[in-house]
Amino acid sequence: MKISRRRKVHRYLSFFCNNYGFRQPYQVLLDGTFCYAALQNKFNIREQTPKYLDGDVKLLTTQCAIQETANLGHNVHGALVIIKQFATHRCSHNDKPVPGSVCLESMLGVSNPNRYIIATQDKELQAAARRIPGTPLLYLHQKAPTLEQPSAASSRMARINSNEKFAVSKIDKDTLNDLKEKKFGVTKPEQETKKKRKRGGPNPLSCKKKKKSAMKKETVTANKKTRKRLKVPKHVKEHWASVVKDQLRT
Numbered sequence: 001m002k003i004s005r006r007r008k009v010h011r012y013l014s015f016f017c018n019n020y021g022f023r024q025p026y027q028v029l030l031d032g033t034f035c036y037a038a039l040q041n042k043f044n045i046r047e048q049t050p051k052y053l054d055g056d057v058k059l060l061t062t063q064c065a066i067q068e069t070a071n072l073g074h075n076v077h078g079a080l081v082i083i084k085q086f087a088t089h090r091c092s093h094n095d096k097p098v099p100g101s102v103c104l105e106s107m108l109g110v111s112n113p114n115r116y117i118i119a120t121q122d123k124e125l126q127a128a129a130r131r132i133p134g135t136p137l138l139y140l141h142q143k144a145p146t147l148e149q150p151s152a153a154s155s156r157m158a159r160i161n162s163n164e165k166f167a168v169s170k171i172d173k174d175t176l177n178d179l180k181e182k183k184f185g186v187t188k189p190e191q192e193t194k195k196k197r198k199r200g201g202p203n204p205l206s207c208k209k210k211k212k213s214a215m216k217k218e219t220v221t222a223n224k225k226t227r228k229r230l231k232v233p234k235h236v237k238e239h240w241a242s243v244v245k246d247q248l249r250t
């Protein structure tokens with residue numbers, strides 16, 4: 001297998017592991033159409049599927065899928081022999097078997113909680129699997145097994161779930177605000193606490209250099225302005241005023 005194909009499979013499986021909790025051994029749920037195509041193309045399901053998925057695999061089917069293959073008669077006898085080799089997972093059609101595609105779709109439910117990888121050549125079942133989020137799809141493209149890239153439904157649901165995971169809920173926000181209040185006192189709404197930008201002076205790089213004499217004058221006036229006045233206490237002022245008055249009388 002080419003490295004690029006191997007990487008693709010790894011990337012797709014990682015998507016399902018990270019977003020939908022898939023783990024090894026991967027449960028591959030297959031039907032008669034997949035077994036028939038495998039026989040036609042000399043694809044050994046038991047040997048080559050784990051190699052392709054690069055991991056441990058459980059190959060599974062249902063009684064309905066076996067029954068459907070048996071009903072097709074001698075033409076698909078080889079496929080029947082193959083599908084009978086695999087373990088069967090119990091479906092809900094014990095009394096009245098249904099077509100394999102209907103049965104496998106019912107095994108997926110609305111969200112594929114048992115984390116099956118669906119292996120089928122049936123176009124309708126493939127379409128149904130693409131509609132159910134978290135359902136990897138495996139089929140044979142002639143001899144080559146192909147794990148399809150995650151469907152739009154799978155990607156959309158994964159995105160929604162991850163957004164929910166990282167979003168701060170309203171309750172969390174309220175508790176955060178409470179904690180802030182306790183720690184730092186009353187909190188102001190964000191807009192009020194924003195600092196206003198001070199107006200800066202002219203850009204010094206775009207101004208002409210000032211002449212020296214002008215600069216000197218400026219520094220002198222600046223010094224004058226900054227000179228501190230001595231504050232005379234009130235009682236001292238009153239004392240001096242009375243002294244002056246006394247001297248004027250004399």
Ligand SMILES: [Zn+2]
Nearest residue numbers: 064091093103
């Ligand atoms: Zn069934």
